[in-house]
Amino acid sequence: MDAKSILKALHPWRDSHKRTAWLPKVKSGPGPAAGSRFGGLPWLPSGESHPACENCDRPLRLLLQLDLQSLPEPARQHLGRGLLQVFYCEREDCEQECDGWSPFSEAHRVQVVDAADGALAAPAGNPFPPKEISGWKQADDYPSTAEHDELGLDFEYDFDANTVRVRCPEVGLDSPPVGIHDLEAETVANASMGDKLLGWPHWIQGVEYPECPKCKARMEYVFQIDSEDNLPLMWGDMGTAHVTRCPTHREVLALGWACG
Structure with a gap:
């Protein structure tokens, strides 16, 4: 043989073990205030202030905003409603002081907010240039080695x-x-690299699904944010970040990254 x-x-x-991943189609500019994008300014519900780093109190940078209701149907059924937002501190010292690579670090925040009543946030900090996610391309994805x-x-x-x-x-x-x-x-079989929705996570140092702090269950992978893809951001030495969510406690979300 x-x-x-x-x-x-x-x-x-x-x-x-094949899964469907969705690759973002992007174009320059922020797009709709409550729409999907990389970088730029976030949509904030009425009465909410811009998320701040719990270590240095500076405004957190928006990495990703996803209008869950506008996602492809299979992803929409899986993820529900609202705006998924991923923020990370722009101050490099916080990454070191708070273990920014680890899920639930004080240097970042992942949340789902209601887009029914609110507005685009006022300029704060040093946001990344916005890129609207104008659509999605379906792709087959396979398990990481x-x-x-x-x-x-x-x-x-x-x-x-x-x-x-x-x-x-x-x-x-x-x-x-x-x-x-x-x-x-x-x-x-191997998971694809680059920014993507669902599919399989491309692990750098081994399998690193976080554990839900409420029920201890393995959290599910949701989105991959790679180095220097749609954001001018590098995770350590060309690392990869993953957004995950508890399958039971849907409000428990995390961001973790690793590099070689």
Whole structure:
């Protein structure tokens, strides 16, 4: 059994774990005040002030605002109503002082607000240039290599012999050894990089779904914000950030990032 035959045998596993991701189509400018965008100023419900960093009290920068009701139908059914907003402190010291990479850090805020009554926020801090999200492109997405083992796909490496064996009980596969460079995990399945809605998260340092502080359940991935894609922002050394939400306590949202 060669590498090509192993890949063919794994097609059913790959298909069974396929998800739909939605890639944002963007154009310069803020778009509607309560619309979807990267950067710019947020929509604020009446009586609400601009979110501030809990460490330095400076205005938080808007990274992302999503009008959940305008999302593609499958995503809309999953995420509900309101405006999902993601903020991050513009002060680099806060990132260090508050472990800005960690979910629930004081250096950022993720929330869903009601767009029924409110207005665009007054200028505050140093917002990113706005990019309206004018639409979405559907794309197939597959599990990150970091999640293969948990999903029943195991790569057993023998670095002395420079070989790898692949086991996947789901499809009845227990392969003979093949050359390490002939069959890499990424060629079987890997999550796409870049900014995207839903699909699979592209992990940098391993699987890092946060735990809901209320029920201890694993939180669900919602949106990926990559380095230098639609925002002039780099997460550490070309890292990737993920917005997650508790499947039970829908108001519990988090932002976490990692880099290589």
